[in-house]
Amino acid sequence: MSSSPLRASIIVSAIVFTAIGMGLSIAGLLSPSWQVVNLQEYNSVHEHGLWLDCIRHIRDVTGVLLRRYLTETEPLHCVYKFDYDKYSGTFDIEDDNSPVGEVNRHKFYGWHTATLIMIIIALITGFCSICIGACSCAIPSLTLIFTTTILLTTFLSSVAEGVFFFFSHRADNRFVKGIVGTYEQRVGLAFFLQMGACFFHFIAFLIAMMATFFAFSSKNSSLNRAHSLSANSLKSNITGMGRSTNLSDPTLRPLLRPAPPPPPQSHSRPGSSSALQNFDYMGHEETPQGSLSLNSGAPPLPPHNLMTTQQQYVFPSAKSTSLRHE
Template structure:
């Protein structure tokens, strides 16, 4: 029983840390990718990708063209950092946020962008901390509970960050962009789904961490029971002598 519990303990710890690493990698990819929100402004022939700290635009050339070189679906991205926003330059303060020119006002930091970044940053830090504690828990079973708690904290931070972005991105003032002809809807993009996958990976890591805690205590209990039994037999032998 002790040997089986030890194998289960090591295997569950390895899987839990593996899922944590996968979740952290997906979160990093989501942070670096600008496609949290995507909108296709067809009347301007451009696709806008709005991220947490980086926004990109690419020109779209749909339809039939005489020249083959114009038949490409998209062109390379042209990106700008949100921290390069200057409210005194261009038309940032002169246009309505919902106007076609005022769309540039979306290329700046908002509170929900900052909150999402901060929570994801803490999630990455707790992932590193849980990995370190998990490595120590491999030799010290008493750290199994702490490892599980930190893994749960990582899961919550990741899920809350995803929830905050989802809530604010679906508000009408953030979701729709008015053009001259029509109104365009921003949809969540690849980065959003990457972070969603990261949250599920952290959840899987937490569930497996619960198994690790169970096997750790089972292994520790069997070890203590064996020691007590061996000690009692030794004492009985000594008394007989």
């Protein structure tokens, strides 16, 4: 079933926005800069991601450490959260706010795992929505499933963003205690990339809702058109049948004239020609239609033939009688 160009263009727009959102989510997932803290006393910037942590050392200690662009040329030293040196003994320290306890922030927390899982599921549902959207250009009934998968992708991305924002702003996760001071972690670039992904997924959901509206409205209009055509056809058939059986139709009045009454029977003498016309001279009875019929199935004779036969039958006997008298 082919789709209208308008609905197809709307679906393509929703697919494009979904693909952009997925790209932003992948970029944010690969980036370690979900939380960034500048530890001036260590001359380093720590970036804490969902599964990857990186440290960038700073050579400038003249007081311009807050200028982030000065540290972009420094190499990153990254380590996976699941492959960190957990046997160094620092993970056994219960107080994460101690100067050495900052190392414990390079491990998996529950909210890190929850955010990571929800983003991965959102990427899977986003990919499924793109595939379903491509099929819905030809099958309008799949537009509703396409919209549902985009809504699920938007929901998972937003919940993941909300969970990370809530737990990252808790006091025990937001502040890092150093040797001489306490430093605040701020959300990094990856957090804003994921926020942009949520925005694009939401726009794609709104566009998909428009496509669903057009799909079902066109389907309903097609059903209504087919129903009206069938109703009109049935009505015309019923009207034709009514006209064929309606005796009061003016067009049928000339055809429905009453039959003329039969001619009155005249009382004539037995020997007259009128009596002979109503009597079969061969000894056969008259048919109900008033015509003469023979037992052999021969057609009845017309009236003038009867008269001729009557004359031929009567006058020869008279001639023979006259000759006999002579």
